[in-house]
Amino acid sequence: MNKNRTNGRFESALRSGKFVVAAEISPPDSANPQDVLKAANILGPYADALNVTDGSGANCHISSVATCTILSNAGYEVIFQMSCRDRNRIAMQGELLGASALGLYNVLCITGDDVTTGDHPQAKRVFDMDSIQLIQTARIMRDDGIFLSGRKLSAKPTFFLGGADNPFVEPFEFRPYRLAKKIEAGAEFFQSQYCFDVGRLKSHMQKVCDLGLHEKSFILIGVGPLRSEKTAEFMRTKVPGVYIPDEIVERMRKTPSEKKREEGKKICAEIIQQIKEIKGVAGIHMMAYKQEESGAEILEMVGLTEKKKIE
Amino acid sequence: MSFFNRLRDHPYLLEVTYQVTEQVVNALQPLWRRMGYDRAEALFRTPEKIGKGAVFNCKMCGQCTLHYTGMTCPMSCPKNLRNGPCGGVRLGGYCEVDATMKCVWVEVFERSQKMKIYGDDIYQIQPPLNQQNMDRSAFMNIAFMKSAEIPEAWKTETGLSHEQK
Ligand code: SF4
Numbered sequence: 001m002n003k004n005r006t007n008g009r010f011e012s013a014l015r016s017g018k019f020v021v022a023a024e025i026s027p028p029d030s031a032n033p034q035d036v037l038k039a040a041n042i043l044g045p046y047a048d049a050l051n052v053t054d055g056s057g058a059n060c061h062i063s064s065v066a067t068c069t070i071l072s073n074a075g076y077e078v079i080f081q082m083s084c085r086d087r088n089r090i091a092m093q094g095e096l097l098g099a100s101a102l103g104l105y106n107v108l109c110i111t112g113d114d115v116t117t118g119d120h121p122q123a124k125r126v127f128d129m130d131s132i133q134l135i136q137t138a139r140i141m142r143d144d145g146i147f148l149s150g151r152k153l154s155a156k157p158t159f160f161l162g163g164a165d166n167p168f169v170e171p172f173e174f175r176p177y178r179l180a181k182k183i184e185a186g187a188e189f190f191q192s193q194y195c196f197d198v199g200r201l202k203s204h205m206q207k208v209c210d211l212g213l214h215e216k217s218f219i220l221i222g223v224g225p226l227r228s229e230k231t232a233e234f235m236r237t238k239v240p241g242v243y244i245p246d247e248i249v250e251r252m253r254k255t256p257s258e259k260k261r262e263e264g265k266k267i268c269a270e271i272i273q274q275i276k277e278i279k280g281v282a283g284i285h286m287m288a289y290k291q292e293e294s295g296a297e298i299l300e301m302v303g304l305t306e307k308k309k310i311e
Numbered sequence: 312m313s314f315f316n317r318l319r320d321h322p323y324l325l326e327v328t329y330q331v332t333e334q335v336v337n338a339l340q341p342l343w344r345r346m347g348y349d350r351a352e353a354l355f356r357t358p359e360k361i362g363k364g365a366v367f368n369c370k371m372c373g374q375c376t377l378h379y380t381g382m383t384c385p386m387s388c389p390k391n392l393r394n395g396p397c398g399g400v401r402l403g404g405y406c407e408v409d410a411t412m413k414c415v416w417v418e419v420f421e422r423s424q425k426m427k428i429y430g431d432d433i434y435q436i437q438p439p440l441n442q443q444n445m446d447r448s449a450f451m452n453i454a455f456m457k458s459a460e461i462p463e464a465w466k467t468e469t470g471l472s473h474e475q476k
Contacts, residue, residue, distance in 0.1 A: 085390075089439060111390060111397040114408045125390065129439045132394040136436065140464045148439070150463030166398035171420040177434060178395040185436055193398055240399030240407045 006105040009077040010049035014218040020283030023047035027067040042292035051079040058118025080104040083112030088128035100157030108162040109134040139186030163187040167204035168243040176207040189218040191285040214280030224287040226264040229253040269301040322422040325382040355448035373444030378429035381422030388415040393437040
């Protein structure tokens with residue numbers, strides 16, 4: 001494993017070996033910084049880092065880099081997400097430099113949901129680089145102090161680089177190798193898509209450990225509560241890459257409406273307990289969009305509520 | 312299933328053909344040099360477009376990566392991913408963007424497992440595409456080292472080390 005480059009709270013927490021909690025923040029549709037801070041209010045204090053999405057679901061929001069800056073100025077540790085969907089390599093390298101200059105050193109490089117899933121399906125999809133190429137580009141800038149073109153930077157950026165993992169969709173057998181490729185490119189941490197299928201996760205992690213990838217990177221598993229069988233149905237059909245087994249949807253359906261919220265939290269807590277036992281898992285990534293209270297309650301249920309924010 | 316679809320499921324046959332074609336193109340280097348890039352490229356472009364179009368649904372990116380990607384053209388992926396699948400693959404292995412189509416990378420992986428010569432090349436990291444090569448003959452780009460025009464800073468030796476495979 002590499003040395004601690006950023007000395008940031010997120011990287012240091014991971015390197016300390018404790019079970020880490022990252023929480024996802026959806027940037028609001030607003031130019032008011034107060035709205036950004038509001039979005040982080042509930043989960044912020046419990047998270048080792050707040051992960052700020054970059055136009056997730058291909059919907060327009062205030063930019064990830066601006067949201068990160070506002071949150072980081074307020075004392076939060078943030079992870080800046082950068083997707084390949086909307087920028088070419090010129091814009092991406094510029095923004096990477098900008099992020100580092102603003103003190104945003106945790107960068108999660110992702111491919112990005114397609115434009116057709118969002119509110120601007122007429123937009124041009126860019127994908128000038130893919131996520132692996134983006135990770136390697138950021139690593140080259142950091143380690144060699146040059147742009148892709150070879151032109152020299154007068155000051156090298158600082159990055160702790162991450163990538164996405166989705167063990168729950170095909171081609172299953174290739175997924176661990178995709179992690180290996182990302183590590184080769186420079187990724188040191190991973191955040192996965194929502195886990196609702198612990199069995200699948202176990203076989204994925206088994207292969208990841210066989211390849212020794214858990215010793216070269218920190219792997220956080222995505223979790224989040226379901227509100228009802230309807231949200232489950234929506235997520236598994238409309239949100240790219242989310243797999244929810246029938247048993248879980250059935251369990252939600254059988255629960256009386258007034259208890260559905262509780263049941264959704266219980267399912268999530270059970271999954272977290274199981275994830276904690278899996279070899280190679282470094283922590284969780286809580287995604288509780290518009291149900292931040294539930295997210296915080298779940299963390300309480302599984303005993304992960306140590307306060308983390310330093311002012 | 313059409314003839315070409317069936318052919319695509321015999322990647323071993325295709326990789327041999329690819330290897331032979333590449334060797335022939337390389338052996339004829341002096342001839343291409345005498346013709347010059349413009350004329351040689353113009354000569355190759357159309358046959359290549361028709362041939363590779365029929366067999367691989369080739370999109371003429373001009374920087375052929377077929378043997379790295381299970382003899383399957385990754386440019387049919389709506390996100391043009393050249394290093395592996397996105398995280399949005401649908402249940403049953405269908406594409407996030409076009410639910411009627413199998414994810415290109417599900418096919419790439421399956422086929423790469425049946426290949427004997429270049430099968431392991433799927434583990435190599437592919438550099439960002441040189442957009443200037445678009446719509447040109449990939450074979451001539453190789454012959455004239457145009458496909459070597461990858462970003463300066465890119466290190467070609469990256470890829471999985473052997474014990475990881
Ligand atoms: S599902 Fe497969 S083919 Fe479709 S965009 Fe993702 S990687 Fe490309």
